[in-house]
Amino acid sequence: MVDTLEHDILIVGGGGAGLRAAIAAAEESPDIDIAMVSKVYPMRSHTVSAEGGAAAVIKSNDSLEDHFRDTISGSDWLADQDVVEAFVREAPDEMVQIERWGCPWSRESDGSVAVRPFGGMSIERTWFAADKTGFHMLHTLFQTSLKYTAIKRYDEWFVTRLLVENGRCQGVVAIELLSGQVRAIRARAVIVCTGGGGRIFQFTTNAAIKTGDGMGMAYMAGVPLKDMEFVQYHPTGLPGTGILITEAARGEGGVLLNNKGERYLQAHDLGEALDVNDERHPQLRAMELGPRDRLSQAFMKEEQKGNVFRDSEGSYVHLDVQHLGEKKIEAKIPFVRELAKNYGGVDPVYEPIKVRPVVHYMMGGIDTDIDAATKLPGLYAAGECACVSLNGANRLGSNSLTELLVFGARAGRNASIWAREHPEFDSAALEQQASAEQERIADQYINNHDGKERIATLRTELQETMEQGCGIYRDEVSMKATTEKLAEIKARFRSGIQLDDHSLSFNTELTSALELEFMIEIAEAVAHSALERKESRGSHQRTDYVERDDEAYLKHSLAVHSEGGPQINYRDVAITKWPPEARVYGRDH
Amino acid sequence: MTTAATMPETIMIDVARYHPEHDEEPQYERFEVPYRSDWVVLDALNHIKDQDDGSLTYRWSCRMGVCGSCGMMVNGVPVLTCAAFLRDYLPGPVRVEPLAGFPVERDLVVDLKDFIGKLSAVKPWIIREEETPLSEGEYKQSPGQLADFKQFSMCINCMLCYSACPVYQHEEEFVGPAALALAQRYNADSRDEGNAERYPLIWSDDGIWDCTFVGECSEVCPKHVDPAGAIQSAKLESTVGWYTSFLPLGRKRD
Numbered sequence: 043m044v045d046t047l048e049h050d051i052l053i054v055g056g057g058g059a060g061l062r063a064a065i066a067a068a069e070e071s072p073d074i075d076i077a078m079v080s081k082v083y084p085m086r087s088h089t090v091s092a093e094g095g096a097a098a099v100i101k102s103n104d105s106l107e108d109h110f111r112d113t114i115s116g117s118d119w120l121a122d123q124d125v126v127e128a129f130v131r132e133a134p135d136e137m138v139q140i141e142r143w144g145c146p147w148s149r150e151s152d153g154s155v156a157v158r159p160f161g162g163m164s165i166e167r168t169w170f171a172a173d174k175t176g177f178h179m180l181h182t183l184f185q186t187s188l189k190y191t192a193i194k195r196y197d198e199w200f201v202t203r204l205l206v207e208n209g210r211c212q213g214v215v216a217i218e219l220l221s222g223q224v225r226a227i228r229a230r231a232v233i234v235c236t237g238g239g240g241r242i243f244q245f246t247t248n249a250a251i252k253t254g255d256g257m258g259m260a261y262m263a264g265v266p267l268k269d270m271e272f273v274q275y276h277p278t279g280l281p282g283t284g285i286l287i288t289e290a291a292r293g294e295g296g297v298l299l300n301n302k303g304e305r306y307l308q309a310h311d312l313g314e315a316l317d318v319n320d321e322r323h324p325q326l327r328a329m330e331l332g333p334r335d336r337l338s339q340a341f342m343k344e345e346q347k348g349n350v351f352r353d354s355e356g357s358y359v360h361l362d363v364q365h366l367g368e369k370k371i372e373a374k375i376p377f378v379r380e381l382a383k384n385y386g387g388v389d390p391v392y393e394p395i396k397v398r399p400v401v402h403y404m405m406g407g408i409d410t411d412i413d414a415a416t417k418l419p420g421l422y423a424a425g426e427c428a429c430v431s432l433n434g435a436n437r438l439g440s441n442s443l444t445e446l447l448v449f450g451a452r453a454g455r456n457a458s459i460w461a462r463e464h465p466e467f468d469s470a471a472l473e474q475q476a477s478a479e480q481e482r483i484a485d486q487y488i489n490n491h492d493g494k495e496r497i498a499t500l501r502t503e504l505q506e507t508m509e510q511g512c513g514i515y516r517d518e519v520s521m522k523a524t525t526e527k528l529a530e531i532k533a534r535f536r537s538g539i540q541l542d543d544h545s546l547s548f549n550t551e552l553t554s555a556l557e558l559e560f561m562i563e564i565a566e567a568v569a570h571s572a573l574e575r576k577e578s579r580g581s582h583q584r585t586d587y588v589e590r591d592d593e594a595y596l597k598h599s600l601a602v603h604s605e606g607g608p609q610i611n612y613r614d615v616a617i618t619k620w621p622p623e624a625r626v627y628g629r630d631h
Numbered sequence: 632m633t634t635a636a637t638m639p640e641t642i643m644i645d646v647a648r649y650h651p652e653h654d655e656e657p658q659y660e661r662f663e664v665p666y667r668s669d670w671v672v673l674d675a676l677n678h679i680k681d682q683d684d685g686s687l688t689y690r691w692s693c694r695m696g697v698c699g700s701c702g703m704m705v706n707g708v709p710v711l712t713c714a715a716f717l718r719d720y721l722p723g724p725v726r727v728e729p730l731a732g733f734p735v736e737r738d739l740v741v742d743l744k745d746f747i748g749k750l751s752a753v754k755p756w757i758i759r760e761e762e763t764p765l766s767e768g769e770y771k772q773s774p775g776q777l778a779d780f781k782q783f784s785m786c787i788n789c790m791l792c793y794s795a796c797p798v799y800q801h802e803e804e805f806v807g808p809a810a811l812a813l814a815q816r817y818n819a820d821s822r823d824e825g826n827a828e829r830y831p832l833i834w835s836d837d838g839i840w841d842c843t844f845v846g847e848c849s850e851v852c853p854k855h856v857d858p859a860g861a862i863q864s865a866k867l868e869s870t871v872g873w874y875t876s877f878l879p880l881g882r883k884r885d
């Protein structure tokens with residue numbers, strides 16, 4: 043028997059998207075009861091590490107139309123335009139709302155919020171709280187959520203699967219970490235807000251908890267994963283650790299230099315290098331403020347030409363902010379200085395920072411519509427785990443934090459309406475499913491003493507093969523090799539994991555194994571979706587199909603789970619008003 | 632600084648182990664891990680978990696000093712283990728224990744329910760008599776007004792200050808440094824009007840007056856929040872402005 047709890051709405055994840063959804067649900071229906079289940083305390087969620095800022099039109103010289111166009115061209119036309127229209131329209135109110143809740147935004151002298159330039163944006167529209175924007179947004183949302191008594195938190199509970207019966211999602215099964223007990227939580231609507239899965243790659247800015255659990259759960263429950271081949275490499279991570287140096291460093295005027303001391307981006311069709319003292323520097327939508335996919339690709343080309351530095355931690359280029367001076371660095375990007383000093387061994391006031399591209403963000407995720415609903419009734423998703431098709435083939439920096447708010451809120455409101463209209467449960471069947479899940483966990487892990495495979499070994503092999511086959515540049519041969527390697531890893535995983543820890547309380551080795559299970563699933567979805575897309579678009583660059591092919595691939599890929607591996611289907615992109623054009627940065631067109 | 636020639640190949644890590652299902656008392660276990668000058672204590676723990684003993688239990692996530700998960704005692708001092716470099720503890724051994732002053736759940740994992748309860752108790756959200764419609768845009772706040780509370784908003788809830796606080800070690804009821812700093816963060820925010828609602832708790836016997844101003848909290852705080860300073864300001868405020876607490880809502884500096 044498994045203990046069963048019950049709530050109207052259950053939110054998996056306490057990051058920015060989950061918290062925003064919870065507050066929206068509480069405000070939509072004051073009498074509704076909401077559970078928030080998270081494998082870490084909410085303020086530990088990875089939203090906390092976001093540095094640079096969040097985009098929304100607020101200044102009178104800006105327009106929704108420009109935010110729309112920047113997002114579409116940034117996405118290489120793979121974003122759904124109705125979604126982008128809704129996003130840019132709702133973004134300003136969401137940002138004002140979180141300001142009202144106390145987010146300590148950096149300010150202009152007249153007291154209005156300050157905005158900074160960001161890559162691929164045609165104007166300064168990124169709100170920021172120095173360079174700890176995600177940290178402040180997350181803590182503001184968490185602290186604000188504490189005033190809603192309708193929100194009941196299950197902190198440090200690990201969700202292992204969705205409960206689906208009668209064609210409806212009706213809850214989850216979760217392990218209470220402290221006791222190790224498996225419990226069923228029934229809910230009339232479930233919102234998955236579990237964040238990204240960058241940990242399927244070796245070298246990433248993503249925290250340990252970003253293992254794609256929610257994507258894996260939804261996928262295994264029959265919901266497609268959309269556009270999974272699109273993985274964003276951020277151009278400036280610290281070699282070795284992969285710690286992010288925010289784009290804000292370039293937004294404030296930082297420049298990238300190769301081993302010849304050249305502003306090498308000008309050799310990659312990103313515009314002309316202006317002197318750092320030229321008052322037009324940094325130029326919008328050009329050079330250092332080009333989009334991330336193009337900058338990461340330029341690094342790879344420089345590497346091929348032998349124009350990068352090398353040391354024991356591999357290859358890198360220089361990010362130079364010295365000309366900003368200590369005062370500006372302290373005022374605008376103090377965290378960059380702290381990180382570079384602690385983890386990069388340099389003080390950027392006096393030396394350039396070593397940087398290289400690093401896996402940062404998954405554009406793909408659980409297939410959701412403009413209402414944050416999935417095709418499985420009762421199941422919603424928002425945030426990085428979802429793919430509502432805002433980001434297409436390449437996300438613009440600072441659109442993601444705003445996405446958490448806009449689509450988190452939509453998910454919360456829509457789920458509460460659904461929950462009100464669907465009060466009934468298939469209780470007996472749910473209980474049975476939960477018992478079966480408890481048995482599975484016991485048999486496969488806790489009571490299994492015959493497993494041979496070590497978690498860390500399989501995880502490292504998985505990360506290596508993803509880096510090899512699904513990196514910045516891809517081709518048929520390497521991707522094929524990766525899909526085969528993943529199949530092997532999956533088979534070895536199934537043959538049995540060797541746990542050292544067979545106890546119940548706070549068994550983090552067990553949760554690592556469960557995470558690895560999800561990682562294998564989503565890695566397969568990424569690799570197979572990438573292999574099938576025979577074109578180059580945004581972050582998906584193939585050396586054997588170098589052009590974008592709108593004829594065949596102006597489409598979202600949909601990976602559907604099956605025993606034999608992912609099946610890849612396609613759906614047209616929603617184009618409401620701006621048909622595809624060439625994607626131009628750094629010059630007029 | 633150790634030079635390359637004297638750099639050891641390995642370093643010993645002594646870890647406190649405690650399993651609630653079978654231990655009465657914590658035991659220490661020694662592990663030998665590769666020494667790398669760019670490794671932090673957390674890297675050593677991850678190495679042990681991956682290679683030697685998968686049952687070693689601790690919390691971590693961001694590995695960049697911002698999620699607040701990885702606070703532990705290292706050689707008796709509360710630190711973030713993702714920001715504590717092995718090179719600063721040569722030649723070892725390095726003793727790693729759970730944060731002092733909290734009940735231990737397992738190995739290096741402590742119970743933070745009490746802490747979370749205290750955070751919630753100070754009402755850390757904006758309280759106002761009236762809200763204007765969103766269409767009117769953001770509340771204006773000058774850079775100076777932001778500076779009034781910015782420092783107190785930098786807390787990552789790592790709890791190192793509680794571990795270092797001599798008062799909290801003896802008086803569990805003490806609201807404590809981070810939660811009092813959080814109260815001050817909202818009290819000093821020009822957009823907030825909730826001071827009067829927060830005063831009863833922060834002025835209570837378990838609030839600021841429990842603090843004997845040892846200042847250890849500010850010493851160990853990795854984010855320069857200066858909770859001792861926050862408590863000091865709250866004490867000042869309470870003596871100059873206690874009468875305003877009888878007004879329904881306190882006013883901030885404009």
Ligand SMILES: Cc1cc2nc3c(=O)[nH]c(=O)nc-3n(C[C@H](O)[C@H](O)[C@H](O)COP(=O)(O)OP(=O)(O)OC[C@H]3O[C@@H](n4cnc5c(N)ncnc54)[C@H](O)[C@@H]3O)c2cc1C
Pocket residue numbers: 054055056057058059060079080081082083084087088089090091092093094095096097175176199200201202235236237238247248249251252255256286288402403424425426427439440441442443444446
């Ligand atoms: C270093 C870094 C810097 C960034 N900077 C920016 C920026 O400046 N601007 C921008 O727009 N974007 C930025 N991004 C991207 C953005 O921060 C993320 O996409 C976003 O924060 C994700 O939020 P989320 O709410 O979807 O997920 P997260 O914040 O990752 O939260 C996921 C939640 O799900 C829970 N969870 C996961 N699995 C389970 C499970 N099995 N059971 C229970 N709970 C579970 C976790 O506990 C957590 O609470 C950055 C990303 C990184 C990595």
Ligand code: SF4
Pocket residue numbers: 785786787788789790791792793808809812848851852853854855856857858
């Ligand atoms: S005040 Fe400092 S030491 Fe205390 S919890 Fe906050 S960040 Fe940690």
Ligand code: FES
Pocket residue numbers: 691692693694695696697698699700701702711712713714
């Ligand atoms: S792991 Fe996040 S603060 Fe150390």
